[in-house]
Amino acid sequence: MNAAFLKKSLRLLAELGVLLALYLLGGLLAGWLDWPIPGGVIGMALLLMVFATGWVKPATLQLGAGLLMAEMLLFFIPALMSLLDYGTLLRDEGWRILLVIGVSTLLVMLVTAFTVEWVCRWSMRHDA
Template identity: 45%
Template structure:
């Protein structure tokens, strides 16, 4: 059984260190994007780098789990500016709200459709590659 005092102390140290790791990875990604003139934002490059480090087992997932759980738990703090905007522009939402909702709905449907098409094409390509590999093995 784990000691709750030790676990609390560990989380108080671990979470800030992991968040600092995310910030450092973001700063590194910003420099990488500007140096290589990449057409991607630094946050996407940082997430891809983090994913690559986890997948290649350079960075164990346990080293980033507590920090990511904390950030997800505190996600509402990141949306407070959006809530303030809704309060400040309530008249705009009353007048033009249906148009905004229509744009959000259509764009969401377009993203879902595009994602499903890409997933379907990638799935078919993987099946084709597997069948091709199996045919090669069968002929050998």
């Protein structure tokens, strides 16, 4: 077995372990605090805090996050399969559902773009 392959595999497992631990911690916090926020979202907030405090650099988890992003479609297969149970709903109300999805996606993209623009301008003013 190649030493480089073994080293990369161990690093991948460690990174996935850190990401899984943050996800599970978020789930525990959501249960303990009885918040209506999903544990995965709280886990992402914890990840952001870890990055913001400098405890972990984003590049440190790049290999594990890259693997999860590459296999993202696998995480959506159960949700897509559940749509088969609601065929009549989709036939009757599908256009409304698609309209809500389209409008909400557009709003999220616009808010994100304006927020990034505002943060960039604010950052440039404070750096000058």
